[in-house]
Amino acid sequence: MARRRILHPRSIGHTWASVYGVPGEEPTVMRTVRGWRIGALLAAVLLPLAAAGEPGVAVRKPRLLLVPESVVNETAAQQYTQIKRQAAARQLLNRSEPVVTRVRAIAARLIPHAHRFNPKSAQWAWEVNVIDAPMVNAFCMPGGKIMVFTGLIDRLKLTDDELAAVIGHEIAHAALEHGRARMSEAVLKQVGINLAAAYFGLSDLGTTVLAQAAHLAVTLPYSRSHETDADLVGIELAARAGFDPRAAVSVWRKMAALGGAQPPQLLSTHPAHATRIRDLEAALPKVLPLYEAARGRG
Numbered sequence: 682m683a684r685r686r687i688l689h690p691r692s693i694g695h696t697w698a699s700v701y702g703v704p705g706e707e708p709t710v711m712r713t714v715r716g717w718r719i720g721a722l723l724a725a726v727l728l729p730l731a732a733a734g735e736p737g738v739a740v741r742k743p744r745l746l747l748v749p750e751s752v753v754n755e756t757a758a759q760q761y762t763q764i765k766r767q768a769a770a771r772q773l774l775n776r777s778e779p780v781v782t783r784v785r786a787i788a789a790r791l792i793p794h795a796h797r798f799n800p801k802s803a804q805w806a807w808e809v810n811v812i813d814a815p816m817v818n819a820f821c822m823p824g825g826k827i828m829v830f831t832g833l834i835d836r837l838k839l840t841d842d843e844l845a846a847v848i849g850h851e852i853a854h855a856a857l858e859h860g861r862a863r864m865s866e867a868v869l870k871q872v873g874i875n876l877a878a879a880y881f882g883l884s885d886l887g888t889t890v891l892a893q894a895a896h897l898a899v900t901l902p903y904s905r906s907h908e909t910d911a912d913l914v915g916i917e918l919a920a921r922a923g924f925d926p927r928a929a930v931s932v933w934r935k936m937a938a939l940g941g942a943q944p945p946q947l948l949s950t951h952p953a954h955a956t957r958i959r960d961l962e963a964a965l966p967k968v969l970p971l972y973e974a975a976r977g978r979g
């Protein structure tokens with residue numbers, strides 16, 4: 682039951698059409714791209730999250746944010762609804778009340794801290810659901826749509842701190858708008874192909890461009906820099922919420938050890954790099970004071 686199989690580019694295409702208020706007709710990609718503020722594209726922002734000497738991590742927001750946030754979040758919400766519907770039809774959605782309660786309680790502590798990395802996240806319609814399936818997987822789609830698979834919890838025997846590490850990492854991807862960046866990259870690549878096609882008099886490729894971009898954005902692996910930034914922000918979210926950020930190290934160790942014939946699904950979209958654990962360990966001193974402070978308050 683891979684995500685690859687439950688997301689259908691065609692239905693995503695209909696989503697794009699409905700976003701633009703043209704029932705049954707998708708906008709051509711060039712008209713769409715012209716309508717967006719391309720000038721605002723390349724603003725690399727170093728988030729001023731921690732002043733000098735204060736605890737906390739520093740990460741860069743993605744540079745390429747061509748597709749508007751509202752379009753990305755709307756598309757993600759439609760896909761999320763579709764995933765929930767398909768899971769519910771097979772009686773796999775939120776089947777165990779104690780598990781759902783546990784996952785939602787952990788997410789609820791993490792979510793309020795996402796605004797430090799993306800103030801708009803305070804207005805998102807966050808959702809947290811659980812699919813009862815043996816896949817070792819979890820994700821947070823743009824706009825705060827979180828899904829956890831029971832295989833992640835059961836097969837890795839996760840503690841609350843470790844589960845918070847995974848959910849925090851996923852929330853970090855959403856807060857840093859990595860999905861939006863990937864969708865924008867995919868659109869630009871397709872526009873390049875489309876322009877070439879137009880020049881050489883080939884058929885119009887534009888109508889499916891956005892749908893394909895949306896599909897790629899949720900199925901392709903995150904880049905190494907996105908992974909590193911999500912690791913850093915993830916441990917800060919966990920620390921601020923009072924979860925031991927050192928659990929991020931143990932959870933990636935467990936993930937790697939599982940390996941074997943069926944490596945965790947999560948690793949296909951979150952590729953591990955050789956220095957991940959070392960980098961996490963090196964960053965821990967920046968967030969451990971936040972953890973101590975949160976525990977002191979709790």
Ligand SMILES: [Zn+2]
Binds near residue numbers: 950
């Ligand atoms: Zn990741």
